[in-house]
Amino acid sequence: MIGEGWKKVFEVSANAALIGGLIDACREVIAANADHLSELDRAIGDGDHGTNMRRGLEAVYVERSRLVQLALPRALEEIGLTLVMSVGGAAGPLYGTLLIEIGRQLSGANGRIEFARALERAVDAVARRGRASPGDKTLLDVLYPVHGEVVRRAGLAGICEVAQRAARLTIGMRAMRGRAAFLGDRSIGHVDPGAKSCALLTAAICHFLEEQWPA
């Protein structure tokens, strides 16, 4: 159960292996899919989402040895800041806000806040930052369903599956925000690159945690 799992996260918040493993898993999945993400972005954006995300995750990797020594909430905040500073597109502030806000929420309540609540506030912060709503064909269209699964304490496999399905559902959406919005109806028929990277990262994180906490 994810609830049990996240409780463990807080208990081992200084766990270097956990933070390092999450960084590695995210870096690997972005490196392996960077070209694909940029290709998706070429269809409806400016074609740099994959390279931007790869640059961000590489910048996080450079900081790895420092980050693993931090408590998890603080590490998340620092990773978010690093993404803001390195990604260079709209994805930097959006992913950055997500992680910074999760970190702040988790540390603010002396670690007593539930992960689901922290995630909810962080996703809302991303929505405010991007002035986007569900259905606008953005990474929010993956983040909100993922949050929904976390709230109902779905297993990691379920969360991962919902994220992939949610990303696919952006194919039918018309982009309302970002560069793709200029395309209007022509944005329909393509997966949103931000939703895709979000689903890939969700999958990588779920797979890593599954290995950490075998059922």
Add this chain to the structure above:
Amino acid sequence: MAGMNPNSANVGIVIVSHSPLVAEGAADMVRQMVGDCVPLAWSGGNAEGGLGTHAVDIMAAIERAWSDAGVAVFVDLGGAETNSEMAIEMLGEPRSGRVIICNAPLVEGAVMAAAEASGGAALARVVATAEELSP
């Protein structure tokens, strides 16, 4: 005020574009219009010098153009706005409350705003003048 930088009485202008060439070019046009009497800075390109925008670099530009009267920021596309918002937050209170991103075309907006700012107009007036250009 005696001894104060004469520029700092006027509202500052910051230009943010995905392209460093566009940002610098727009800043050149502003400079030609109003000379040195308006604090002015630009930010363009990502951390690697490619097309994109960069929150830390934008924050540095805001600091270069800083005026106690406030700073008006002009942006081109999506990410420029998002990164500028991030940069303003990173400035922290109370300065963050004196920076406004204008909903106006980059070149025309910056030129109009700078002309207004050079006459000593307040931030709200400078922003309103630029935003009149937007439909």
